[in-house]
Amino acid sequence: METISIIVLPVIVLTIIIYGFSKKIDIYSSFLKGVTEGLKICLEIFPCIIAMIFAVNILSSSGIIDFLFAFAKPILKKYSLSTDILSMSFFRPISGNASLAILNNIFKTFGPDSFMGRIASTIQGSTDTTFYVLTLYFGSVGIKKTRYALKVGLFADLIGIISSFIIVYLFFGL
Amino acid sequence: MVNILWGSFILIGIIFSFFNGRIDIINNEIISSSKTALNLMMEILPLIAVWTGLMKIAEDSGLLNLIAKKLGFILRKLFPTIPESNEALGLIASNVAINMAGLGSVATPFGLKAMKELQKINPKKDTASSAMITFLVLNTSGVTIIPTTIISMRMLYNSVNPTEIIITCILATTLASIAGLLLDYFIRRKNGNN
Numbered sequence: 453m454e455t456i457s458i459i460v461l462p463v464i465v466l467t468i469i470i471y472g473f474s475k476k477i478d479i480y481s482s483f484l485k486g487v488t489e490g491l492k493i494c495l496e497i498f499p500c501i502i503a504m505i506f507a508v509n510i511l512s513s514s515g516i517i518d519f520l521f522a523f524a525k526p527i528l529k530k531y532s533l534s535t536d537i538l539s540m541s542f543f544r545p546i547s548g549n550a551s552l553a554i555l556n557n558i559f560k561t562f563g564p565d566s567f568m569g570r571i572a573s574t575i576q577g578s579t580d581t582t583f584y585v586l587t588l589y590f591g592s593v594g595i596k597k598t599r600y601a602l603k604v605g606l607f608a609d610l611i612g613i614i615s616s617f618i619i620v621y622l623f624f625g626l
Numbered sequence: 627m628v629n630i631l632w633g634s635f636i637l638i639g640i641i642f643s644f645f646n647g648r649i650d651i652i653n654n655e656i657i658s659s660s661k662t663a664l665n666l667m668m669e670i671l672p673l674i675a676v677w678t679g680l681m682k683i684a685e686d687s688g689l690l691n692l693i694a695k696k697l698g699f700i701l702r703k704l705f706p707t708i709p710e711s712n713e714a715l716g717l718i719a720s721n722v723a724i725n726m727a728g729l730g731s732v733a734t735p736f737g738l739k740a741m742k743e744l745q746k747i748n749p750k751k752d753t754a755s756s757a758m759i760t761f762l763v764l765n766t767s768g769v770t771i772i773p774t775t776i777i778s779m780r781m782l783y784n785s786v787n788p789t790e791i792i793i794t795c796i797l798a799t800t801l802a803s804i805a806g807l808l809l810d811y812f813i814r815r816k817n818g819n820n
Contacts, residue, residue, distance in 0.1 A: 460792050461772065468680050472687040479683045486682025490675035493732065498667050505663040506656075507632050510639035513651045519642075545766075547631060556666055556779065564785035570794070573780065577773035577795035578802055580766040589762060590754060592738050593745040597753040600813050601762050608767035608806025615801040619794045 497549075504549035505556070512539070512557060532626060533568055536561070540572055545582040545609045552576065567626050574616040579609045669782035670775050674729075677774050681727055694719035704764070704807065707747075707757045714743035718761055725765065728774040737765060756814050763810050767803040771796060 472479040511517070518525075521535040528534060536558050544551040555572050562568040582605035590598055643652045684690045697719040708714050717740035724733035740761065748755040773795050780788035 458787075458789060461789060464772070465680060468684045468687075468689060471689045472683045475687040477683075477687050479687070482683045482686040483679040486679035486685075487675045489682065489732070490678030491671070493678065494667065494671045494674055498663075501667060502660055502663040503632060505666070506659045507635035507639070509655045509659045509662065510652055511635040512639075513648065513655050514639040514643040515646045515648055516638060516642040519646075550631075550635075552666075552775070552779075555776070556662065559779060559783040564780040564783045564788070569780075569783075569785075570791060573773075573776050573791040574794045574798050577770055577776050577791060578798035582766040585766050586762060588734070589737060589741050589765070590758070593741050595745075595752060595754050595758070599754050599759065600810075601754055601759045604759060604763050604806055604810045604813065605766045607809050608763055608802045611805035612767065612798050612802030615798045616794070619797050623794055624790075 500549045501552070504547060505553040508543075508550050508553035509557070512536070512554065531567065533571075534562070537568060537571060537575075540575060541613045544575060544579050544613070545606060546584075548581040548584065551581075567620070567624070570620045570624055571616055574620055575613050578616055579612040582606055582609055666779065666782070670778040673774055673778040673781075677727070677772070678729060678732060681724065681729060681732065684727075690720065690723055693723045697722055704760055705757050707755070708744070709747070712743060712747065714740050714747075714757075717743060718764070722764060722769060726769050726771045728770050728772040737761075756817070760807070760810050760814070763806040764803065767799065767806045769803055770799055 469479065472482070517539045518535050521538045524538060525535065528537070536554060540551050540554040540558065543554060555576050558568055558572045564570075564573065582602070586598060586601060586605060590596075590601070640649075640652055643649045681690070694716060698715055701715055701719055701722075702708075702710065705715065705718070717736050721733045721736040721740055724736065741758065744755060744758050744761065745751070748758070772792070776791065776795075777788045780791070
């Protein structure tokens with residue numbers, strides 16, 4: 453399994469380059485165009501990241517998350533987890549940058565290769581900000597009644613989060 | 627939504643720290659948090675840039691289109707209410723394909739265009755159609771194959787194997803998508819596909 457993870461990226465890059473050559477397009481200038489777009493995207497999300505890290509770090513260093521999730525501590529401790537993982541699961545559907553800020557804190561405290569770090573990585577990678585996408589997509593075409601959309605979206609997120617715990621446990625152990 | 631959330635994070639955090647005796651930590655955090663944000667940005671920026679570059683090659687060479695066409699076959703089954711000639715299916719396919727590459731923000735313009743097309747064939751303009759909801763589920767359960775941002779953050783914190791979470795992400799995201807689409811399918815069937 454580990455080898456699959458290692459070869460995914462090289463194989464994708466290889467495919468893109470070979471396909472580009474076979475279609476005889478100017479892959480170099482396409483690449484440069486894309487990089488410029490990517491830098492623009494980064495410039496656009498940078499203010500959001502500053503804003504969210506500012507707010508989330510104030511919230512999490514106040515200790516309120518520990519206080520609210522104190523009831524779950526004994527169970528979490530058994531699996532060498534902390535309450536950060538719960539707050540991340542809670543914030544993931546609401547704000548991508550907020551959960552990214554928590555992910556950053558988890559990596560800083562526990563390391564990316566810890567059980568916590570791996571679960572947090574998988575949660576961040578397997579779910580999306582349902583509230584944001586819902587607001588943006590439906591808002592853009594003026595839809596007010598969203599019917600069962602939120603319910604289904606959050607259900608998918610919940611399954612994603614639960615399976616992250618189970619899959620990481622099965623793959624890497626504690 | 628984000629507005630209220632952001633403000634209340636700061637309010638709750640500072641007020642709680644008064645009771646908790648952690649105001650000195652908050653004080654530090656106010657000064658140093660933007661530096662944390664800059665470090666994070668410095669680390670994810672290069673990888674996002676390289677990845678959008680590679681994706682541009684895939685787009686210009688028609689590889690992305692090819693994948694979108696292959697996906698279109700599956701998508702047609704998921705969206706029975708969209709007429710086959712409608713532009714929405716192609717846009718949805720591009721959106722999903724780019725999302726798979728871990729480029730959520732690049733995928734958004736395609737998604738918004740797809741919503742516009744879906745709105746054209748929506749009989750009730752202020753109410754979400756079932757096709758829109760299915761699209762949303764597909765989008766939010768996050769079919770991601772390369773989680774670009776996470777890999778670069780893992781590198782920032784010296785992970786021994788930054789890409790080791792690719793497989794766990796793919797598995798979890800697949801389960802989430804299947805669960806969401808199944809629930810969506812059952813609700814739709816109960817409503818008679820409207």
